[in-house]
Amino acid sequence: MTIGKRNSLSRWLLGSVAALSLIASAPAALALDNVKILVPANPGGGWDQTGRGFGQALQQNNIVKKVQIDNKGGAAGTIGLAQFVNSAKGDPSALLVGGSVMVGGIALNKSPVNLSQVTPIARLTGEYDVLVVPASSPIKSLKDLIAQFKANPGAVSWGGGSAGGTDHIIVAMIAQATGVDVSKINYIPFAGGGEAQAAILGGHVTVGLSGYNEFAGQIQSGKFRPLAVTSGKRLPGIDVPTLKEQGVDVELSNWRAVFGGPGLNDAQKAELMATVEKAVKTKTWQDLLAKNGWADTYLAGDAFAQYLDNEIKQTEKIINGLGLAKK
Known part of the structure; x- marks a missing residue:
């Protein structure tokens, strides 16, 4: 073998070893087989309908293999929120249903647990x-x-x-x-x-x-x-x-969303967002929106996080201005 051929072989071997090393060190794909959805309200209400309908969209379209729905109602969703914060840390398969009602409940009761402790994933509907x-x-x-x-x-x-x-x-x-x-x-x-x-x-x-x-x-x-x-x-x-x-000058809508657990890394958050995005594009979900008269207000990631921050500030202003908040 000539020197030129030996050098070419050496470079090929070194390149192959480097490529294999990169593959070995790359993080494993975060394919979600199961999703757990916590509905922080009793059965029968809007959050429950949203959670169960979204779960159907996930499972019926084979986006995930299994969906588990749990209800934990009370205190404008903050009891369920507290449970979620404690149980779903770093769990990329966990989702919490919430929305404007929860934002108001947190502001009204000056709750020690709040939405800064979870990961905003996407706004889904308005009603x-x-x-x-x-x-x-x-x-x-x-x-x-x-x-x-x-x-x-x-x-x-x-x-x-x-x-x-x-x-x-x-x-x-x-x-x-x-x-x-x-x-x-x-x-x-x-x-x-x-x-x-x-x-x-x-x-x-x-x-x-x-x-x-x-x-x-x-x-x-x-x-x-x-x-x-x-x-x-x-x-x-x-x-x-x-x-x-x-003659009564009042207008207000009720939005609903899903949140991930505390402490998700970027890859986990991205996988959860991708899973949610697949579900909202399905005919199952779109049919549910039409059936229930829900507006499709899908807004994801950083854009939703910014919207949420504004909603929290506005809701606190309304509640404090009306004298509803606890002293």
Whole structure:
């Protein structure tokens, strides 16, 4: 063998060894076989519908092999959030459902656990509330409701989601817009949509409010009378007037999102984001959005983290301005 050939062989061998060394030192692919979704609310509500629907999109489209859903309700989601923070550290297969209700609950209660302790992955949906009364109620319109509210605020009980959440903030904003003392609001929080529906049907609260889809079945069956929606314009295909067009200048939406556990490294975060992105592009998920009347507000990664930071600041400003926060 000539010197030139020996040198070429040596360079080839050295290059091969270097390549093999790089392959050996590269991190293993983070293929997610299983995903655990913690829903920080009782079954039946919007977070539960979001978590279970998203889980179906993951599993039915073979994005992951298995999805586990756990419910842990209470305190505007902060009980579930605390559990997630403690149990999901560094776990790339764990997801937490949350949203504007949780942001409000944290601000209202000055919670020691907050969303800075988890990893923002993606905003998924947006939804507007509907105000309803049972069909047997003497309240026939928003005008009737506001008249009673002004005459005797404490006698009008409002049933909605956790204290400090979107529903609670909407009631406070309605009070402010109609000249009612916010401190006299009689707000009754429920940990899940099923409990709220039962209370409204049983006449245990004067009026209920939640995302339109949660009450859609009862509205369509005639058991609930819708009074108003909290959107700026009427919702497509839904013949319910807005608060604004009835003289109450209030508009607010409820967004929902998924978060990863604390302490994820960049590779774990990227894999979780990629998994979520695959799911939101499926027909399963898109059909669920259409069925439930949810707006597709998908926003991921750093853009979502920035949005979340702004939402936290704005929500704290609203709650403090309305005097709702704990002293």
